[in-house]
Amino acid sequence: MRQRVSHKKQGKLERPRGTRDFLPEEMEKRRHVERIMRKIAESYGYREVCTPTFEHLELFTIKSGEQIVEEIYSFKDKGGRDLALRPELTAPVMRMFVNECSVMPRPLRFYYFANCFRYERPQKGRYREFWQFGVELIGSDEPESEAEVIALASRILDELGIDYELHVGHVGILRNVLRGVEDEISSKIFRLIDKGQLDELRELMLSSGLESLYNDVEAVIQAESLEDLPESAGKENVSRLKRVCELLDVYGVKYYVDTGVVRGLDYYTGIVFEVYAEGLGAQKQICGGGSYRLAHLFGGEDVPSTGFAIGFDRVMEICGLKPAEKRRVAVVHANQLEEAVKLAERLRRELPECVIVTDVMGRNLRKQLSHFSDFDFAVIVGKKEVEKGLYTLKDLKSGKQEELDFEELVNRLKSTRQGTQSI
């Protein structure tokens, strides 16, 4: 028995700002994309790790850049500890490495898929709770590790059918050009380069007495090939970038050399890369990464690492992939509830790839068929069938039906793919 209670809405409780609910259809798409990412990362030897949703606030304030810290969801727990919801996963994974994995054979290949939290103004492709898929390759300082990580990111995006641009650079080049410049001014310079505000950049450098460096900075930002880089870029930096590019060619990755790539996080030390895609409004960047050294900040040795993070929600916005639909079978009955439930249980064991559903609303046969009319098949269980020990299989797309025993029924449901073919 059902009763309708007419309740006046009294200030409906809403989702917190910047968070989302995901209905089944969307979750199926998200899980499908997630599975593809995992599968590819695993095929390169990366294994999943998971770190806590919250960490000590300090983990994120040590070396993540001023701006990130302002966007952290932080709080005191009941013991007075300063904690924070993770705004990203590179620092937690490196903390985990220092805590648990420092004596494991190198390199370590980890991947993660997890939600992160940032207190920001929500926009298209930007939420306060969002998901990142990323990898960290820990322990190698060789160009081949950088090429592998970049190639992996590129492979994943290819597999998802995304149209993107991959830009590869080296933060050491600009840093070398600007060596000797005060930290405060150089970070302003980096910010302007990141924003692409070249007029303001020129103004700042001239007013800071850095006119002698301006030409080199401009040359670095606008370099279209490694040959265009000035002497002050640093020989080692340039040859490293060149080597990574050669290896990317071996992988068959398409990329742009872009020595103006400046990552927001301060901990990057060498090769850096970003991936941009259209269709996301102001949030063009869907992936970013590079080489960094973080472990020593958490009390470990100074281990070189390379990683990337994909903005999962942004990828979902522009990825049209959908999982294959499962065949849906309704076991309906005419006053034979027990028999129908029994049959449904047997079918579920035989046909794990199918969706098998029975009525739980006490409906009569007509109502059941009406309710399940968008399914692929109905198996009808009634007195007639029970007496004969047979079942009626009805193809709901074509309307055709036939009487079968259990074995035949299973074979029919197995052999007809996706319910597109009629029996």
Place this chain on the structure above:
RNA sequence: GCCCGGAUGGGGUAGAGGUUAUCCUCUGGGACUGUGGAUCCCAGGAGCCGGGUUCGAAUCCCGGUCCGGGCCCCA
């Protein structure tokens, strides 16, 4: 944090101070207790929140919340 634009049943909408808020869809029931999608009938369900103006507010004004676009920043 800043600037714009929005918010009407579960979803999509109409209404531009004046009865009981429109239509579509949806959900439940019935016509029809062993054969669905059609049709018809019945039922259910809404003006984001809080103030103000007014005889009267979904409509006008103010504040807040949330959403969207942009800035800032960032993935």
